[in-house]
Amino acid sequence: MIPSRRPADGMRDFRDLECAVTAISDGTLRRVPTTLADIITILEDRYDPAWAEPWDAVGLVCGDPEAVVRRVLFAVDPVSDVVDEALDWHADLIVTHHPLLLRPVHGVPATTPKGRAVHRLITAGAALYTAHTNADVADPGVSDALARAVGVTGTLRPLSPSAEDPRRGLGRVGELPAPVTLREFADAAAKGLPATAVGLRVAGDPEAPVRTVAVCGGAGDSLLGAARAVGADVYLTADLRHHPASEFREDGSTALVDAAHWATEWPWLGDAAAVVRQTGVETRISTVVTDAWTFRSLEGST
Ligand SMILES: [Zn+2]
Secondary structure (H helix, E strand, O other), X not given: OOHHHOOOOOOOXXXXXXXXXXXXXXXXXXXXXXXXXXXXXXXXXXXXXXXXXXXXXOEEEEOOOOOEOOEXXXXXXXXXXXXXXXXXOOOOEEEEOOOOOOOOOOOOOOOOHHHHHHHHHHHHOOEEEEOOXXXXXXXXXXXXXXXXXXXXXXXXXXXXXXXXXXOOEEEEEEEEEEEEEHHHHHHXXXXXXXXXXXXXXXXXXXXXXXXXXXXXXXXXXXXXXXXXXXXXXXXXXXXXXXXXXXXXXXXXXXXXXXXXHHHHHOHHXXXXXXXXXXXXXXXXXXXXXXXXXXXXXXXXXX
């Protein structure tokens, strides 16, 4: 089974997984279905659960590792609209970035939104798996995909490198192929990210030159100091609050771009889906916008 597919040196050889799809049995070729355990093996090679923050809750939420998987849906949030999409498409597995059950629970009754999601998935025979902060710090991880989506083409390095392996870590910093103005960068970033109701908020001189770009998928205000320390011309992240943003702008020239949380993490879904496609299963990336904010009033905006 799965342990026997791992070479002795600890590095997993995915040619073995491909063999799981077309295996030799009794001298004849036959197809061996991909199981949930196979998918988990390949995901956890790229996004090791041991890298997750201590407060996080990653891994398998529901599902039988021995179950056959043919279709995998990738989404940022395990919300009801995503469960609807998965069940309509007859997905056997949903892989999400955000955990469904981040805090401990004493039950999953169908009378609560989270319990209802678990009931619907189990009833339909579908599994749910989460790769959260372990995907954030992976190499490549969530912020690599974000940096590419907003136009960074050069080498990327972590804003906050991991002590264990400096190639991994939170956030990324890199260079644009050529300097642009902050306004041009923001417009290109808006086009590169999926559209949301709120779009992008920008703090800084629209005509200021931008070449060095720092990014962090999700709520990244803990890396404001790191973005300044690496000399970024702009820092793009999500969920920035008034006081940290205002004080940051008072104390330096790095501009800020605040994007929708969902939009900053959505580009990673394509990377994760490519990893899983190695097993031969069908993958789909959810385009349901699950950002918390659903519209904005233009009244009062300048
Ligand atoms: Zn997030």
